[in-house]
Amino acid sequence: MAVAELTRDIGRIYLVTGLLTVVTAPFIYWRLDDEVASARFLTAEERLQALERLRANQTGAGTRHLKWHQVVEMFLDFKCYLFAAMTLAIILGAQVSFTFGPLILKSFGFDKFTTTLLNIPFGALQCTIMLIAAWATTKMRWKSPALMGMLALILTGLVLLYALPRNHSYLPGLLTGYYLLAFNFGCINLIVSWILANTAGQTKKSTMMALFNAASATGAIVGPLLFDAADAPEYHSGLRSTTGVFAALFVIVLLQVGNLMLLNKLQVRRRIANGKPAHIHDHSMESKYVDMRLENDGAIGDQAFADLTDRENDEFVYVY
Structure with missing residues (x-):
């Protein structure tokens, strides 16, 4: 029923x-508006500054031309598969709150009206976490520490839900475990922004986002299968499987960090070989507009709008 x-x-x-x-x-x-250059809510000067921010992060300003070699490059890029694995894992594991959250709350001994009431702060917490995650990554300039921190909190919540008995005396711990699952929503947004920050070339980026959507759809289809009505009310089997998924996701994030560090080292070697500065400072995340050419070599940034992929552009700096 x-x-x-x-x-x-x-x-x-x-x-x-x-x-x-x-x-x-x-x-x-x-x-x-479709693009920065035509954004009506910006002044002419602000549009130019916004374009310069795009020059600084080397991800390009967009193009309507399909480039098949960029499609091929995406499928040959190991980091894209790691991002797809992250997406699959986060959507797969998130079904514990997406689909089965009300059932888990009800298993604590609440009726359906109280269950609905207790989901209200859960929704407010989701919105708050998304804003905090965005603020934290902007301040730190790194994506992975915030992501791993949220994954650790989710794993803590799952362990609490798995280990604590379903009776009134353990209700504070059970509710704490359930509300910690709200960090799912901060993780999803952070993974999207991490993908976009590390993928250049409009066709490659679009293909990567198509892979992201495919992984998301797969996770949403398979995720509910982790839970079985026969396991009610504790749902230990589903919680155990979900814990394994998030633990695997934590490991994948660590692998991606190591991969991106290696890619940055290879980029440094390429720049030195091409007679460019070894290190390029990325001004795109500064709180105020800064012309990147003032602190970097004057020629740095000339390739930013050439619709090059991150592999093709030796000035691209990977973000981790």
Whole structure:
């Protein structure tokens, strides 16, 4: 009965969110500009400064030309597969709160009305965590420490949910474990921004995001299979599987950090061989606009708008 009620509630949520998507799409199409160069909410000077920020991070300003060699390069790039594995793992593991969150809350001994009420702070926590994660990564300039910190908190929450008995005396620990799962949402956004910061070339970036969507869809389809109604109310089997998924994701993040460090070392060697400075300071994350050419060699940045991939551009600096 609980599964049937959950299915009906999810169906209503999909209908409402789907309707919102349809209603808001024309407004977004009308008001959201396609690119920095045509952004109406920026002044002419601000548009030029925004373009210079794009020059600084070397990811390009966009093009409408499809380049097949960039598609091939994406499929030959090891870091893209690690990013896809991260995406699959985070969406796969996130089903513990996406799909089965209300059932887990109900297993603590609450009725459906209290369960709904307790999900309200969970939603507020999600929004807060996404903002904090964005702020933290901007301040640190690194993606991986914030991501690993959130994964550690998620794993702590899963261990609490797995280990604590379902009775009233352990309710504070159970609720703490459940609310720690909200860090899922900060992780998803952070992985997207990490992908975009480390992929250059418009075709390569678009292909990478197609792979991201495929991994997301796969995780969303497979994730609910980790849980079985027969395991109610503790759902130990599903929680154990989800813990394994997030532990594997933590390891993948470490592998990606090591991979990106190696790629940066190779980039340094290429720049030295090409007669350029070994190290390039990235001004794209500065709080105020800085012309990157003032602190770097005057020729640095000339290739930024040539739609080169991160492998083709020896000035590209990988972010970890």
